[in-house]
Amino acid sequence: MGHFLFNVFALFTLVAALGVVLNKNAVNASLCLLLSLVGVAGLFTGLEAYLLAFLILLVYAGAIAALFLFIVMLLDSRGDARPTLHKLPIAARVLAIGLVVSGFVSFLARGRLPEPDLAKLPAVGANLKLYAYQLFTTYLLPVQILGFLLLIAMLGVIVLSKKFDGMEDIK
Amino acid sequence: MIPATLNGYLAISVALFAIGLLGVLVRRNTLVVFMCLELMLVASTLALVAFSRFNGTADGNTFVFFILTVAAAEVAVGLAIIVALFRKRQTIQIDQLNALKN
Numbered sequence: 476m477g478h479f480l481f482n483v484f485a486l487f488t489l490v491a492a493l494g495v496v497l498n499k500n501a502v503n504a505s506l507c508l509l510l511s512l513v514g515v516a517g518l519f520t521g522l523e524a525y526l527l528a529f530l531i532l533l534v535y536a537g538a539i540a541a542l543f544l545f546i547v548m549l550l551d552s553r554g555d556a557r558p559t560l561h562k563l564p565i566a567a568r569v570l571a572i573g574l575v576v577s578g579f580v581s582f583l584a585r586g587r588l589p590e591p592d593l594a595k596l597p598a599v600g601a602n603l604k605l606y607a608y609q610l611f612t613t614y615l616l617p618v619q620i621l622g623f624l625l626l627i628a629m630l631g632v633i634v635l636s637k638k639f640d641g642m643e644d645i646k
Numbered sequence: 647m648i649p650a651t652l653n654g655y656l657a658i659s660v661a662l663f664a665i666g667l668l669g670v671l672v673r674r675n676t677l678v679v680f681m682c683l684e685l686m687l688v689a690s691t692l693a694l695v696a697f698s699r700f701n702g703t704a705d706g707n708t709f710v711f712f713i714l715t716v717a718a719a720e721v722a723v724g725l726a727i728i729v730a731l732f733r734k735r736q737t738i739q740i741d742q743l744n745a746l747k748n
Contacts (some may be wrong), residue, residue, distance in 0.1 A: 481650035485658045492662055492685055496669035501677050511662075518658065519676050521650060522699040527710050531688075534714055539684065539721050546725050547677055550732050568671050575664045582660050587682045590651050596702035600695065605704045606711075614708055621715045627717035635726040 481521050501547045509540040524600030614624030655696035662689035676728055676738040680721075687717045 491514055494507030512535045521529035599605060610618055648654040662685060669682030698706025705712045732738050735745075 478647060478650045481654065482647055485654075486650060488658065489661055489665065491664040495678070495681055495685060496665055496672065497655070501675055504681060508684065512688065515662075515692055516653070518692060519695055522655070522695050524695050524699065524707055524710075527691075527695060527707060530710075530714060531691075534718060535684070535688065536745065539718065542721060542725060546729065550677070550738060552670050571671055572668065575667050579660055579664050583657060586653065586656065588652055588656070589671075590653070590682065590723060591700050591702075593700070596700070598699070599702060599704040600699060601708050602704070606708060609704055609708045610711065613705075617712055621712060624719050625715065628723050632722050632726040635723070635730050 481518070483515050484517035484521065487511075488518065488593065502544065505540055505543040505547055508543065509536050512536040512540060519600075522600055523598040526603060527600065652696060652700040655700075656693060659689045659693040659696065662686075674740045676731075676740060676743075679740065680724055680728070683720070684717060687713060713725065 488511050491507045491511035495504045495511060498504040498507060512531060516528040516531045516536070519525075519531060648657060666682045666685035666689060669685065670679050673679050682703075691713050694706040694709050694713070695701055698704060731743070735743065735748065737743070
């Protein structure tokens with residue numbers, strides 16, 4: 476993929492991400508999140524990680540962003556009054572934003588990693604067999620831990636969304 | 647125009663992460679804060695895939711699976727917490743959720 480498509484997808488992703496931050500309405504913000512994820516999937520395609528691009532679309536854009544939309548509509552949140560920096564923690568916020576900005580600037584100014592020649596490198600992302608091989612050999616234990624994590628998350632969600640009788644007086 | 651090189655991809659990743667962090671700091675709606683957290687996770691996966699592609703090793707790509715799964719679990723639990731919170735307090739604005747203060 477050429478530089479042009481990379482720039483298009485990069486711009487698309489960043490603009491949509493800014494839309495998430497700056498939109499007053501939570502519904503619009505979650506739709507912007509969806510667009511941003513589509514842009515990231517495009518960038519993944521540029522890196523020849525086709526499976527991951529598909530997974531991002533399927534899991535993130537298809538499931539997670541849709542879940543966000545459901546919850547936003549369920550909670551009927553009227554959006555908040557303009558993103559603002561206010562009150563006491565303002566010093567902390569200014570410090571944090573300053574750190575982020577200075578990190579970004581210093582990365583742009585001095586973060587020059589050596590550029591390898593792409594033609595010599597194998598396109599590992601396009602090799603589906605390699606994913607399966609790694610998941611079932613090198614990363615077998617993390618995969619099993621992830622299984623437990625999902626089980627625990629599922630149980631946690633069931634407990635959280637169930638109504639118990641004795642819980643009403645906890646304020 | 648940014649060239650589609652390793653540094654270019656990393657710059658996009660850093661910018662996406664910074665935007666996500668900005669959203670976490672600035673927004674007052676818990677749901678939007680949560681969306682910005684997701685943006686930060688996606689930015690980190692972008693860096694991983696870029697490193698994987700430009701190193702010729704597949705480990706970075708495999709790690710994306712793990713991040714994706716953790717993000718899915720996190721979203722499920724987080725949204726359940728937010729819904730439970732809304733049931734209890736009828737608000738999800740961060741500055742009104744100050745029961746632990748004082």
